[in-house]
Amino acid sequence: MQYHYKNHLSDFKDWAQKEHSQDWLLYGKNLGNYLSLDETSLSNGELYTILTNKAANGKKGSIVAIVKGTKAVDVIEVLNEIPVERRNMVKEVTVDMAGSMNLIAKKCFPKTEIVTDRFHVQKLASEAVQEERIRLRWEIIEEENKAIEEARKNEKTYKPELLSNGDTHRQLLARGRYLLFKSKAKWTARQIERAEILFDLYPTIEKAYNFSQGLSHIFRNNTNKDVARLKLAHWYNKVDNSEFKSFNTIARSVKLHYETILNYFNNRSTNASAESFNAKIKEFRASFRGVRDVKFFLYRLTKLYA
Template sequence: MTQTYCIKKMLGIEDPNIQLEEIPLEFKKSKEVNHMILQGKLTYTPHYCEKCGVVNHSHQDIIKNGTKISTIKLTHINFQPLLLRLKKQRFLCKHCDQTFIAETKLVERHCFISNIIKRTIAMELREIQSMKLVAQHLSVSNSTVIRVLEKVGEPLASKYLYLPQHLSIDEFKSVKNVSGSMSFLFLDAQNHRLIDVVEDRRKVHLIDYFMRYPKDSRYSVKTVTMDMYSPYLEVVKNCFPKAEVIIDRFHIVQHLNRALNTFRIRVMNEIRNKSATDYRKLKKQWKLLLKNEWELNFTDYKTDRLYDGLMTEKMMIDYLLSLNPRLRHVYKLVNDLRFALHNHDFEQFNTTLEESKKYALPRKVRTTVQTLFKHQKGIRNACLYTLSNGAIEGVNNKIKNIKRSGFGYRNYSHLRARILISYRLTASRFEPKALHYQDELAHQGE
């Protein structure tokens, strides 16, 4: 008796109506996999008939009427799947002359895969691995993993009740059948909690989505951190009228670096046939040219195969800028803007932009400057607040790894459920008796 009690505890069998039989383990080979088989019995005295509902007062209205054997998948021991061959009691109701089978919380009705396996599948789906690999590890089919994914992922979605005061929004490449193949996600900019994933990032769809939230919840949003994608400005204006737009500093620097790098390539191609040595210097030292000017090393002299004698990083940059006067001017403009942004000095940033109107700039650089003029208000807020899109970029990176582990996704709902499980499903949210999960955000909204 003690042995079977300990075995039940180790296997997670909490139903007191299940009794393990003291029969040696059996071994069976199925689909090239060795299975261990335990024997058990499920019996109890029912309180009422499941068919007609009559109450079993004298314990004679419903009698035992044989057993039915059901094989249940439990868990793995020593990398071998364990099966429970359970004899379920059959009952006969004398009032309606119908039979029904004893049930247990170990497994759902008409299922042979235990809830233990299903909870393990849900927890495995949090990690970066393919669903096929999860199925192989737990000796179940791919369809079983997909069913658990759909059942667990659906309750984790937002209930349109709660929005944080500080939002962080971005897009990611999802599946091909989605319009434009780009989807939208947003999270709490303070605690980095993922709120929801939206299928389409287009303006009309986003406005329609956010309008489902209560007016009080939308008006409580104070800031929205985003990149310089123009349709998002209309979404914020229509859905969050009291929110301040914050342009992510990383995207501002990225725009400036791309403009500088584009002009570097142009200058490099112009001198390609004139000076092969200078061409190689501009080609090989692109990272040095994009490095912040105030971070250049001007004290340590080192040898470089592209130069004769000892050189510092500052001396190399001076030589590269001497190859083209316009390159020097663009380099100075980009570094002045980056330095002002680094110091959160919007006045200096704005002054530098205004002074750039006096000079003729390359087309790509001028386009970048005009874009910065368009988003001046958001850039000013970026200098005032410390919020950024760093956390949501990390989410994007994990989504890419999830897609890569499964060699891409064809079903958007499966990818969305996988993302929500990865970020919103925790072990504390499991109910051992059933696979039902409640939304924390809905509770916060209440």
């Protein structure tokens, strides 16, 4: 059925962008005032940079450009095909924390406001918390392995220490993963109990968790950019003085993207529309049961969304 549609029913053979479709696609007419720039994988881990128009709400007219790869120079070359007068009309572009995405936005839309997606910033903080939990878990596993070996040498049975909630130390660090992603207000009774034990035994996890939640609190509870600027500076100083390696790395990333992160507080814009569109692409890819013919896949995709 797909073969019949491709070769007889559709206008795929006469598609104007067919020749270069595997490398780039451009629909300048879909350019809007508010854009999202992101990357996605179509097949075999091959990345494509996608520029979408937020005003289309993930429907027809969403796709402005699709460019193979993530090299800024390649994407800039394609987007510069759109007349500069039209590109200067763009008011806002949301991006992740990748340097290439920032460079593309700056070069192609010099008069626009660039917004670093808050969820990418928060994701880094969450990953730092989990990194500390995983580090400690590996230490406990190593200690447990040594204790088991020692027990065997002495012809004894090793019994791990049970904590007050019934977890072993190893289980506590494994099961504590889920509660560390959530704010305290959303913890269940069991998670509250587990968190109290976890933070009492491993204070560095509590420290990391508080840093992460402090950053989330700034994004959630501030609408004034100047107030957010001050609070973000205080958060940065706390992290900087803590000498917490993982969070010092995040603090440096925040410092490098300081102004574009603060631009979030102008309109509270995020890259959620780009993430949603990526989900649509994955769903479309699943309906194809994979992507064997990239050109035809892109043809079908742009028929729906460009």
